[in-house]
Amino acid sequence: MSTRPDGTWHHVPMTTGSVAPDDVDTAVATEEQTALAARLRLVVGRLHRRIRIDGRESIPPLQLSALVTVEEHGPLRLSELARREAVTAPTMSRVLASLDEQGLVIRTPDPNDARGVQIVLSDAGAEVLREVRSHRTALVARRLARLDAEERRRIVDALPALEALLVDDD
Template sequence: MDEAQIELAARLRLAVGRLHRRIRIDGRESIPPLQLSTLVTVEQHGPLRLSDLARREAVSAPTMSRVLAALDEQGLVVRAVDPQDARGVRITLSEKGAAALATVRSHRTALVARRLTRLSEDQRTTLREALPALEALLVDERDIC
């Protein structure tokens, strides 16, 4: 890897990280980051068992248990008996959870849209053209093989 590629990687990491942090701070969501991430994971991959959620979120089972208790208390998830194992529970997103995610997404999109108005038309065009490359960075290396 050459110096130019290392510099590009560092600048991109810094810009994306700071933009993400600004969106989180400006968003002032009432849902903490791990709970929000868990809701998204359940939406995308659910229904899931607690152990699967913990693995996907890279936290311990006791931590995920606390997260799910908080989400359940707020009515954002639904726990149902696992049809393949009566001792297990599968977690799905409730209607209230789906609505909460939609609200957060809408609010965060509006925050980014306001920031985009600060850019020139040429800068917005450059970003639009860069989106396929940025989206390609999101593909997990395990998914390529």
């Protein structure tokens, strides 16, 4: 795959030389998949950044992500939340201190460990998530409205495949 001057993509045939036809097909498929992966990564990354920038949320990305994780998997101990967010325990401790100070999470005693606490989402935290999701959905809806009906239909048709990309390998 290669980019034309107008920004569209097209297939560039590979020279085969003495390579077997099956190897050429595999190489072309791999090249096409790599080009598709790069293009998809770029589009998704830029769209995500645009939504974050336009969203102008008052809550930093890691705090927002921690709230979502607590909502989805809570109650959680600090160590488990840090693991799920791929940050150190001290970093997560600072994040939780800020979220707690804002009243977005509640620390409750861990029923299995008298010394430990579990983190749950507060009503205020749930409301913040509703507001952020609503605002971000409206931002995407405005961008979708700029597309014609056929472009929107193609996105609808692609959603099942895109959603399948979210499934982790086991």
